[in-house]
Amino acid sequence: MTKAEIVEKMADDSGISKAAAAKALDSFMDSVTLALKKKDGKVTLVGFGTFVKTRRKARKGRNPQTGDEIKIKACNVVKFRPGKKLRDAV
Template sequence: MTKADLIERVYLKTGFSKKESAEIVEMVFDLMKDTLEEGEKIKIAGFGNFVVKGKASRRGRNPQTGEEIEISSRKILTFKPSQVLKGAINGES
């Protein structure tokens, strides 16, 4: 599913214009992005949690040359689905 597909479904379900639907979808994504950039969690009941975690720097190896390299620390985004979403995906009621 693409962003355009989401906009189309919001348009069909809400009755808003396509332009309004696109603005709503963009606004939700912008709010989520801003919240995650600030390091806050996003918890959506019945769906799951988005969390930004830090990864420490570590030693790695270049697979082509075998040379050891330093992999820098960075932030990663994780998603943990709720039990409700897991159940829906697995066909459970």
């Protein structure tokens, strides 16, 4: 499902315009992004799931074309853990 499809579904379900639905979705995504930027970034949507920011350690990898070993820098990644209702629905 694409962002445009989500906006269309939101507009149909709530009876608002697509522009208002797009604005609401953008606001939601911005809010989640800002919350995850914080030091202990975490967003919990009860019944749906939790977005958690974690730190991935630096590690060694391989270039698949040449086989040479390369260093991969440490970075922050976002993980999603589905809630019980979502797990049961899927």
